[in-house]
Structures are given as structure tokens and as C-alpha cells.
Amino acid sequence: MIPQISTIDLYKLASGDVLSLQVYKFIGDIPGKKAYIQANLHGAEIVGNGVIQQLIEYLMTLDQSQLQGEIWLVPVCNPLGVNQRSHMFSTGRFDSYNGKNWNRIFWDYEQEVLDLTEFAKSQINDSPEAIRSNYLARIKQAWAKEHERINRPSSASLSHQYRYQLQSLCLDADYVIDIHSSSNQAIDYTFGFKERIASIKYLLLDYGILMDEYDGDAFDEAFLKPWLALEKELTNLGKEIKFDIESWTLELGAGMAMNPNSVATGFAGIKNYLAHKQMLSLPEEVTSSEVTLVSKHKINSYHAPTGGMVQSRLPLKTKVHPGDQIYQLLSFNKQGTAPELISVCAETQGIVFDVSTNQCVNQGEYVMDILDC
Amino acid sequence: MIPQISTIDLYKLASGDVLSLQVYKFIGDIPGKKAYIQANLHGAEIVGNGVIQQLIEYLMTLDQSQLQGEIWLVPVCNPLGVNQRSHMFSTGRFDSYNGKNWNRIFWDYEQEVLDLTEFAKSQINDSPEAIRSNYLARIKQAWAKEHERINRPSSASLSHQYRYQLQSLCLDADYVIDIHSSSNQAIDYTFGFKERIASIKYLLLDYGILMDEYDGDAFDEAFLKPWLALEKELTNLGKEIKFDIESWTLELGAGMAMNPNSVATGFAGIKNYLAHKQMLSLPEEVTSSEVTLVSKHKINSYHAPTGGMVQSRLPLKTKVHPGDQIYQLLSFNKQGTAPELISVCAETQGIVFDVSTNQCVNQGEYVMDILDC
């Protein structure tokens, strides 16, 4: 199966050069669902590009009859973030114009729909398919206004122009997968919504973090929240519907790194998930993993109590108990006394979930996360 | 009158050096209100330091009997932001650890108080002074928990530790003035709350921008919003109280610059305001200015519709009408065609309110604001 490859211009830089997206579309013989998969929204989080490259290679070995529906793949989906450097480090986590996290800029229809209850009422006698179609039409209508706004003389900020291009690719998708990694170094896990918990095991990752509160305007949230809101309204009206619309964020390993295990893990999980969703017909059976599910607020971050160098930090996945030393801080001073070695201990039990790449910390800089599980 | 000068350590850096605040406290013979005035929360916005230096010099010429209450002055109040450089430019607008705007990090009691209605009911028969005192006690109690949180092994992020030190200085203030400037180049104006509109004319600036929606966690909001919330609750209970508690943000001129006119304007306004509030007894009479008051949402930002160089932009304070050319964009390309000159026109009437220092723009970068007034 040969993908259709298209290029979409994002924005022109001051120099007159243009940064673009390239979309690889695999289109099956039989119409069906649309899966949208992107990687590298944060500049340092490159591992998903390897996953997408393996998906491209793999899908090219399949026959078009093995795919029902469409798979759209967008690697290096944030070129400004990917290419940004400070010295040799990738620092593309924030939009350098306004400091905003590149994954907190997205358009969430739920925040602007005013008459959702009324709309839900008007759909009460329709089929799920019809409701989906009617609601999507409304989303697209609102989106068209976004486009108008950008085309006025006052235009819009770079992040608004960027999100317009990116979200235009997936508003009508059924399954969205956004591949991230830690900016630092973490275990592999899936970020998901409790309302879609049933599918998480098909992504084959050992840990699942469930959003209990929203960060706001993240890519996965912006896609799924409008549908969850509609489901809730319909439920309030006595009509229990669960749309087969899902959104996942995979977190695979470390920033600035192409860890081959994380690439393999991500590839295997996505392939299996697409098979489970019956988009791919594969010889091998669909499998599932046992997933340790934990609420997001169970991630406890440790920041440096004073400035210094982090030593003897416990490695990723270590189990800890309250009171265990989790790292030591070598702290110098300019007050005429000897350097100090400060022992920092765990407040709760759990596992070492994420650790800072930089072991040199100003007071209040991030050192590590313990996942209370 | 000689100020008490005290130094407060903020945080230790990785090198073992400590960054601190220095607070200048002028304390009058007679007890009274407390005014808290700070400058340079954003690293590039240095002009308020000149205002504070003139206030220090001026207050030192007064007799202690001329001051009722206390004036606390904190120049260069964000040392990490002030000292941060990229090449020679001050880039201290965002916390470089998490990209957050340094003026969107503050603790707002209103967001955590759960039982405000109940509290208001319990105060219904008390005097305003007693209510103020009881409410402040509750704020301080909540604040003490913030302190406990920082002292746990997991500590807290640098911006949490910073805000703790900074806000501790003014939780019990009556009048808070936070002196900013544009990061770019703007006219002088006051940022204020419509609930305190009566006092704005004593700050002697020509323009007043009224917050119609909150940005969230800004310094001025974090200080005043809990009191506005309480006023509202009491009003709902039929008890109309306006506490003599106010919060103002002065915006004086341009970033990276010590414009002497802006310094003089800020100094004159604050002196007059303190006299109006009867903290200062001065020979000259209290005056007031005519202020053009405009809602914040009347500021229309223009972003570059494509990449290029900004030319022929109208200067600050120019009056414009819809359709007037406000700037031209010289846009190069790599497609083999000649450079373009794109004319950008005003969408509304108004005045040129703020212009970008940088005239080289990637698509979507900020160019200018028109204030529709």
C-alpha cells in the first residue's frame, strides 16, 4: 500500500522561508474510521518520529484490502519546536514568542459552544451516527469562523495560525494518537480519559495515567472534550451514548533520544490498537496488556529545596517507601562554610516515574516524580 | 525620614549564590494604612526602578510627621528576571523553567476559599474593620499552609517559592501599586478594577484600562480579587461594603528603557495618590487628571499576516480610522518572485497604543495594538 503524501504550509518566517507539515495518508479499499497519529509536538520529544517511520514502513508492506478506513500520519508535527536550539539542546517545549507550552494552545469547541443542552435536546430522537454527523457539522462551522478571524488584517498569533492548520487535519477523526515523551527521562505510559478506559489495554503499555483534572487546551483534550460534553448532556436527557471516538497520548521514554525500545513499544501498541479497532486486518491476534491505572494527581513532583547538584538519585522504576532517601543534594554556599550533603526522602510510597536530565539545580528546579501506585 | 532597609533571601542558585529582595520601609509617626509599591516584576520593565528611587529620595526629604502609616518599596523585585539575558536583550518575561509569565504565578485566595458565603454570613453584624481583620486572619491561615507545603521534602517550584516571599510582603497592605511598562513600546496608562474606578484619577495618567476579564493569577488580581469576592458576597446578603483596599498596575512606557518622562509621570502620580489617601501630608494640593477609561477587550492586537519586515508603521498615539494603512510589510520569498510590499489597514478606529520593538517578524508575530477609544 502506497501512501498519499501531501504538504501543508504552516507559516512563512521573516526570512521568506516556509515551514510545512507533511501528511502520509494510507487509504484502505473499504471506507471506515479515520485514525490520526502525530509526533513531536514538543521539540525535544522525537521518539514518536521513529514510531511513525516504522508504521509507514509496515503499512507499505500491507495490501490495501487489509486497511478499512484511513490512517493519517504526521511526524515532526511542530517544525518550529523541533528545530529550536539553545546551544545543542532542543528546547522546543514553549512557544518562544509567548512562553506558552506548545501543548496548551489548542482550540476546544466545548469552551465556546453556548447551546449544548439545546442541541442535545434537538438530537434526542436521532441515531448516534446522525448525532455525530450533526455535531461535527457544528464544530466545522465554528472552525470556519476561526479561519475568517485569521484572514482579517489583524490576523492571529503564530500559535493560533499553527493550531488552525494542525487541528484541521483531525477534527473529523475517530481515533487520535499524539506521541510524546518526557522532556526529561520517564517510564513509558499512556495518558488517557477515564471515559475511554476500556480501550487502554490494547495500546500495550504497562502504565496508564488518567486525567482527573484537565490541563486545558492540550491536543488530546481539545479533540475529545467536546464529545464527552455532548455525551454528558445526552445522558442528562436519559440518552446514554458512547461515541466510538477516542484520544490518547503516548509517553515514550526520554527527551532528545531515539530509544529503540520505546520506538518498538510504541509501534507494537499502535498496530495492535488499530487491529483491535478493526481498521487493520492482520494475521496475528489482537492482544492486550495488564495496565496499572493511576490518577494524574498521584504524580508527586519533587523540586530542589535549595540550589546544588543532584547525586545518588534512585533510578527509574525503583519502588520507594515513605522516608526512603530518593536523592542527595550537594549544596555549595558563599557564606564561608563547607559544602553540605542534603538527604531528601520520599513523602509517599510509589515508584520513580520521571527524573530530570539535568542534575544541576537552582532552588525550586524539578528533580524527580514519584508515582504513588 | 530614614527608611528601614531589610533584605529577604529568595532562593539559592545552583552555584551557592543567593538572590534577594531589598525592602525600603518608611514608617510614619502615626500608625495608619500600608502602601506596598514594587517594580520590575518582568525583567525588561525597568522604568519603575527609577520611580522608586525618586520616591526614596523624596520621602527622605520629608519629616516623619508627614507620613501616616507605612510605605514599603521593593525595586528590582524579580532578580532572576532582571538579570536574565539573551545576547544583550532582557528577556525576563517568562520563567525559563516552565515558560510561565512571571505575572501569572500568584496565589489568589479567592480560588481556594470554599466557604465564602458562610463566612460572609458569620460577619453580617460586624463592622467593616472587624470583617477586614477576620478575613485577613483567614487569608494568613491559608498562607501558612503554603509555607508548610514548601517546607516538605518535595518542596515547591521556584516560582512558588518566589511568590511566597513576595506576596508575604503585601498580604496585609491597603494599597498595592505594581509598576510595569510595555515589553515593547506603549503609551503610559493605569490598569485597574472597575470596582475601584473612583481613585484612578489621582494617579494622574491620561488613560485607564479596566479589566473586564481576568488574566488569572496576576499580582494585582491576586491581591484584590479575594476582597472583591467578599464584597460581592456581603452585597448578596444585603450588606454593601467597599473596603478601602486598592490595587493598581502602572504601565510606563517602553521595555529596556529608563525614559525620564515616564519616570517623572509615575513619581508624580504615586505621590499624589498617597496624598489623596491622606498617607502623606504635603504642602501642595491633591490634584486629579481626566482619564480616558477603556475596557481591556478594546485593545486590538495586530499580528503579521506573513513573515517580513515592518515598515511605515504609524507612531504611538496616532489616531486611526477603519481602512487607514497602519503599517506595511516587506515580505521576501524563496519561490522565485520579487519581494512584496503588503499594506495592512486598521479594522477599527482608535489610537496606536503599543508597537513592537522588533520590526522583523515571522508570520503571526506581534506588530502593534490599536486601542478602540
Next chain:
Amino acid sequence: MIPQISTIDLYKLASGDVLSLQVYKFIGDIPGKKAYIQANLHGAEIVGNGVIQQLIEYLMTLDQSQLQGEIWLVPVCNPLGVNQRSHMFSTGRFDSYNGKNWNRIFWDYEQEVLDLTEFAKSQINDSPEAIRSNYLARIKQAWAKEHERINRPSSASLSHQYRYQLQSLCLDADYVIDIHSSSNQAIDYTFGFKERIASIKYLLLDYGILMDEYDGDAFDEAFLKPWLALEKELTNLGKEIKFDIESWTLELGAGMAMNPNSVATGFAGIKNYLAHKQMLSLPEEVTSSEVTLVSKHKINSYHAPTGGMVQSRLPLKTKVHPGDQIYQLLSFNKQGTAPELISVCAETQGIVFDVSTNQCVNQGEYVMDILDC
């Protein structure tokens, strides 16, 4: 006259996007000299783009018969530098990978030619034209090795790959003009070589700074120094030749700004220079200006003796005498004492030549230049 426009790829970024140069070539009816003019080698120094845009527009109004030889124009010649941002400021002065000034990276044949004396001897009986041609052939041969080096598996650093593309455009030029501005704010002037002093007056700028020592590997130096070295060798052999090969750097105004006067000045000077060189046949007469010529070492830089805010600094072009106050520094402290006002005075006479855009300085940061003239 319609230019030939060609696009040259510079390098592919990690995202797969490519940054390019666009070259506008005006080719006269009659063969002749080649003038090469570029702008914006440092990211913040955008004013030359306006000059080149005016040159393009102007040359398009001429008839091909009015041009003898070729004029090559390259605006926004360093896209990576032009597009780089820190917050909204252009910080494209240094290659962020290795900290190198973008104008100290160029290939200077003089530094690798080993047998220049021998070569000069071999040319002793040739005409200047023949010598020029033979020497250029040698330069190109050495350059071809540079190309080979880049094409090895170990490749070469981004700045080496970049300079290869850029210098390939002008190795065989007769006149090179590189348009810069101050990164901060300066008067307009020409940077030149004392060996070519006779032509400087045709560029119509009031001040000329003569290199007395080389910075090393600057664009203008890399182009001209090999020819000056050959001239010197030939002179040593008793053969006095001055090749009609020149190199100039125009410095026009301030960084991040498109000052219309600086654009007009640059345009007028280059047009007149090309007419003087008989490349352009224009109705108006060639003119010349009186140029104040000063050696580069006569620029005295003032750095902040301590940290603080710069106030009351004398404006550009002010004449000063030794002992005159040139600026004041408002310096705060964390030692419990009042802020200081430090007066800084001129060490020599001269004029204010360049001033920092940022008036907030750490100890040792640049404040201003006095040109001793």
C-alpha cells in the same frame, strides 16, 4: 530590466524543512564587473533588506543597456539568524550551536595559501588581468576541496556548510557590499580597508572606519584579504598592482529597525558607487561626500562598572570632552543601603557613536561607544 531569480538550498533542518537563499541577478547588455550585495547576515540587522528591496525596484526601472556587468543581490542572507527569537527579540548574532559570531566564520584563502611568494614570482611578467584570472583559478581550486570535505561522511558543521553556499556566490565578484547595522543603535558609517580608501567617498556616508587590525574571518575580510596579500607580495617583487577588487561593510542605524533614513542613505550610496564604478549609466552625475575617516581602534567601549540601570545617557552624535558625564548608573544593592547614582565620565574627547538598546545592565555589560575623532 527583469532580474533572474534563483533559489539555493542552504541546509535541511531536523524537521525536514529546508532554509534557502534567493538571489536576484541583474545582468547588463554588456559584460563587465560583478557587484555582489547582501544584507542581514546578523539576524537583528534588517535595514539592508530595505536597501536591497529599493535597489531591486530601481534596477527594474532601468534599461538593460544602462547596466554593464552583473549585480547580484541577496537579502535575508542568513535565514537561521533572521528567524531566531528569544521572546520577541531577534538574537541572531551568534550561531547558537557554537556561540560563534555569524560574521566570523568565513573562509579566508590567505590563511591556507602556502606558496604565495612563489606564485607571485611566477606571475611577474603577466598582465594584471591574467594575474587576477590565475589567482582566482587557484582560489577556486582550494574552494573545491572545501566542497569535497563537506561531502565526506563526517560532513561539516552547519556554519561551514552555510559559508560554502554563501561564499560560492561571490568568490569571483569585483565589488562586495555587506549591509549591516548596529545590533544596538549607532550612527551610519562605512567599514573599509585603508588600501581601498580612495573609493569610500562614493558611498556617501559621513563616517568611515578603517580596519587597522583584522577581527578574523569576517565576510568582507575573507573576500578581500587574499587579494591584498597578493598585492603585497607583488609589491615586494617590485610590481605595484592594485586590483579593482573592493569590499565594503555598510553599517546603517539600529538593530531590529527599518529606519527609513538609513534605508534611503544606503540606497543612495550604493547607487552612486555603482555609477562611479561605471557599472550603471545614469542621467545624474556621480557625487562624493566628505568622509571623516577614523581608525577602528579609536572606538572606545564603555562597560558598566557595576550592575544597574543606565540613565541620562548622552544621545548619538553628541560631542564630548574628557571628564564630561556621559551617563549615570542607578545601582541597587542587597546590603541594606540606599540605591546609588553613579556618574560615569568620558575618558577621551569624541562623539557618541553607538549606544546599547538595553538600559538595564549587569556589571561589565556594554553601555556605549565613544569615537575619538
Next chain:
Amino acid sequence: MIPQISTIDLYKLASGDVLSLQVYKFIGDIPGKKAYIQANLHGAEIVGNGVIQQLIEYLMTLDQSQLQGEIWLVPVCNPLGVNQRSHMFSTGRFDSYNGKNWNRIFWDYEQEVLDLTEFAKSQINDSPEAIRSNYLARIKQAWAKEHERINRPSSASLSHQYRYQLQSLCLDADYVIDIHSSSNQAIDYTFGFKERIASIKYLLLDYGILMDEYDGDAFDEAFLKPWLALEKELTNLGKEIKFDIESWTLELGAGMAMNPNSVATGFAGIKNYLAHKQMLSLPEEVTSSEVTLVSKHKINSYHAPTGGMVQSRLPLKTKVHPGDQIYQLLSFNKQGTAPELISVCAETQGIVFDVSTNQCVNQGEYVMDILDC
């Protein structure tokens, strides 16, 4: 043995805060040589702080009689570099004001001494001790002028003011050790001068890189080169002297990391070296290691031939032969074609010596070094 601890102010920042050095001086009962050891000149290279902390702890266990001479220790010797951040990464390799590498800013007396031959002649009949003392007096005289220069109204740049404070601590030292690490990830090795090769084995590192050409103005060079120059002059005059003055740079592991093995290696080597120099009297015997010595020009750097993600790179210390694949580049494009996997092969034999931390590279970014040994 208790160290004398002194604090030296480096510079005041714009905020009024001061950054300082803290020097730990261990002074033996018997006068003797002076060893000067510093760490963390480049902000990311923190491992040497751990070495110095272990030296402090260890020396405190010794008796003053076990030390002949003085050991001065300066951890976190570049506070501005140590504390600098971009996002959470340490980027303190370059002075952000001028882009200069913090280890290429130092004052090298050899470059300004004009009459070295004459001086050497004047010393021809003196003892080595007298010559050392006379030459050091001259160096200090020149240094005093540096101080005068800084104290003029025009002052000096931050890096000049910084180097003045830092080099003042070691001009009269006998042995200088500057502890670095790779900014990326490297094997442990010593950087040294071929003229002092005899001592390198006492530092106990497996590899020694010998400078065959100078980078210019590095800390180790600035200290030793004036002495090497004098030795050469004396040799030319027939007087062969080798001063017991040495300078070493230890390179221990990776940037942003406190690798415990690298700390232990550095500590053991320095302790043994000081014992070999008879400054420390220890119960254990002085040992030495077999060192693979290689010239610096044998380090071959590989830069990315195009933009992309680095995969399957050989790990540190792997032996390679010409033609072996050393890494693969996953390169995306915006031209409508599938991503490419580019295989990059070794040009020479050798070992993998240093690898980039960031596996996401723009064209021309650094990927790895092969040491041809």
C-alpha cells in the same frame, strides 16, 4: 585539617545581587608548592564539583603535617554559567553577552610580552628559582595594568572582570587542574601539554589528549604557555630548564550529570598526583596508569550531513574500522517523499570518543567524535 574559606565577589548583577567565588584553602605545616584546582567553568560540566567536595572531605581527615604547601579549591567557579538555564537545560558554555566560550577568554601573558628574548638573556646566569621568581614578578606587573584598566570609567566587559578575579587566584600556582566534562557524553581523559607528558600517568586516566595546536586563551593554556615560552627562549640560549609548573584539564564524563564513577576517578587521580608531587604524604604508595596518548587533531568530528534523528549510534568506547556504520539518520522531508534512513560510516579506524546528548539534529549539527587511536 580545617580549610580557610574565603569569599570573593565577582560582579554585581543589574538587580543589585552579587555573584561570588568561594575558595577553600588547605595550608600545610611546611611551606611548599601551590596547587590550584577548579571545577565547573562551563555551566553544564558539574562533575568536578563532586570531585572537589570529596577532596575537601578527604583533606579534612588529614593532619596538617601531611600537607606540604597549599591546596586551593574552587568549585562552581563560574556562577553565571552554572545558573544559566534554557528551559531546564544548562546552557552555560558561552558568555551570553558575546557568544564567547567561557574557556576561551583568559589572559595569556605570552601574547603581550614583547621582550622575552631580552629578559631570557638577562637571566642566563640565574638559578631556576630566581628566574621563576623574576618572571612571576613581571607577570604580576602586567596583571596590575589589567586591574588599572578595569578601574577606568570605561571599565571592561563582564568576561574581562571575571577572568581578572579568577586568574588572580592562580597566577603564582605551581600546579593547576581545571576539571571539565564533555558538554555531551564522553570517555574520561586528561588534556595536557606534550612538554609535561612525564606526569600525565599519575592522574590515572586511561586516555591523554595532547594539544598539538592551541585553541587560544583557554584556562590551562593561559596559565602554562608563558612558562613554556620562557623555557624555549632559554633553550635557544643554551640553558635547558624545565620549571616544575604544570597545567592539566581533566575531562570526566557527561554534561549535566554527576556520574559517581567519574567523580571517583577524578578524586583518585588528583589525590595520587598530589602525592606524586610530594605535596601529600599518604600511607598508600603513589601509583601510575598506562595512558593511551593521542594528539588532539586525531579527534574526528562527525556532523549531520542533513537534518533528522540519530538512530543506532555506536556507544562510547566501541572500536570502529573504516567503513563501519557508526550511526543512522532518519530524515524527513517536505517534498512529498517517504522518510529516508541514511547510513553514515566511519572514515577512519578508532574508538567512539564522544556522542551528542541530543539525537535530533539540524544539518551540520554535531553527532559524534571518533578518536583515531
